Amino acid sequence: MFKIITVNKLLEKSGAWKAALSFPLLAMLAHPSQGQDRLHDYITEGLSSNQSIKQQNFLLERNVLALAEAKTIFLPSVSFSATYNKASGGRTIDFPTGDLLNGVYSTLNQLTSTNAFPNLQNQSIQLFPDNFYDAKFRTTMPLINAELVYNKRIKGQQVYLQKAEVLVYKRELVKEIKTAYYQYAKATNAVQIYESSLSLVQEGKRINQVLFDNEKVNRTGVIRSANEVTKINASLTASRKAKESAGYYFNFLLNRPLTDSVQVDSITSLPEFSALLAGDVAGREELEKLRISQVINSNLTSLAKSYIIPRVGTYIDLGSQAFEWEFNKKSRYYFWGVSLDWDLFAFGKNNYKIKKAAAEEKSISVQTDYIAKQLETELKVRQNQMRSAVAQYQSAQSQLKTAQTYYNDELKLYREGVAIYIELLDAQNQLINARLDANIALFDIWITKASIERANASFTFQ
Secondary structure, three states: OHHHHHHHHHHHHOOHHHHHHHHHHHHHHOOOOOOOHHHHHHHHHHHHHOHHHHHHHHHHHHHHHHHHHHHHOOOOEEEEEEEEEOOOOOOEEEEOHHHHHHHHHHHHHHHHOOOOOOOOOOEEEEOOOOOEEEEEEEEEEEEEOHHHHHHHHHHHHHHHHHHHHHHHHHHHHHHHHHHHHHHHHHHHHHHHHHHHHHHHHHHHHHHHHHHHHOOOOOHHHHHHHHHHHHHHHHHHHHHHHHHHHHHHHHHHHOOOOOOOOOOOOOOOOOOOOOOHHHOOOOOOHHHHHHHHHHHHHHHHHHHHHHHHOOEEEEEEEEEEEEEOOOOOOOOEEEEEEEEEEOOOOOOOHHHHHHHHHHHHHHHHHHHHHHHHHHHHHHHHHHHHHHHHHHHHHHHHHHHHHHHHHHHHHHHHHHHOOOOOHHHHHHHHHHHHHHHHHHHHHHHHHHHHHHHHHHHOOOOOOO
């Protein structure tokens, strides 16, 4: 009877057993609806700061500018050009003006008794224009050009292709951020569980030492309780390092200093996942990229066939040209024209281009079917993982309740002096393991949810 009273008093004097037991247990058994505002803030931060996303946005901006450039090709373009020539020597054209006209002029002077018709010199005209300028504004505009039409369409589709590529990067980043966040939260909870368990086994060690000192128990309980303290300490150290590593990776995804603190919301409830189990892959950007690629290759085929359509353009020059920098009505001019360019024969080069584009179209069509099946398989696997994770969670919750009941019963028996410490220790270890399993099962569901959101592209961007 003295032994029973002593154990009861020793256990009642210490609140560590109840304190260490109560908080983690309540956290595991409670199921309130919890928000995850911090996670949403982290996702927003990650999408705005991630270097890969920035790079893809730069590529998108480049494609948008390329489309704008392609549109301007259909508009008139105006250029200004000017030339000035100073020449001496070179080839000439000799014109015998004096030989042809001087005899006639001499006869006319005799008939009129005047010198109205002077003698002329033979002329030697230089071919190179000397002291001559030509300045003009040239306006050109295509009228018919199928190549420009298809190139513009391709540029526009490349913009949509890059937009889909940006969304692919964003969805992958969101999944990685969510997974890293839940891994960090799981590691944080594991640390708390080990910390509470450490308090529990340390108190057990103290009580067993007191009982041993009073010759109420043998040395086995003291040795075993000391080993439990060492074991939990080692597990706690490993858990803290795992939490630290999870924090490093999470900060890396957000492009922050690796040692920045990470705040997590309290997550104790299951996500809403029923809709995820009925989703499909129709919204995946990977399939949209392939569909756009098919359209682009269709336009490439049409572009290859566009050689049969002649290219027609027009131009007009407005300028002035004269010697000695003269500028007057005679120097000013306009020059207008229409050009036509038509490829008639190229030794089969155009036919080969058409066949190559058609073969690429068929290749993308086959690839689209293959990728669609691959993505569908991935989604089905993720959905099965969710079902399995839910079953594991339900089992872990049941085992946690059982372990708690078993521990309470053994603790009661130990306080009454009926059970030995080894039996209490077994119940205690089962309870600690059940807490850890319940923690793992809970966050495995959240991690699987993030994977399904990635697999069926169901995450909505703000």
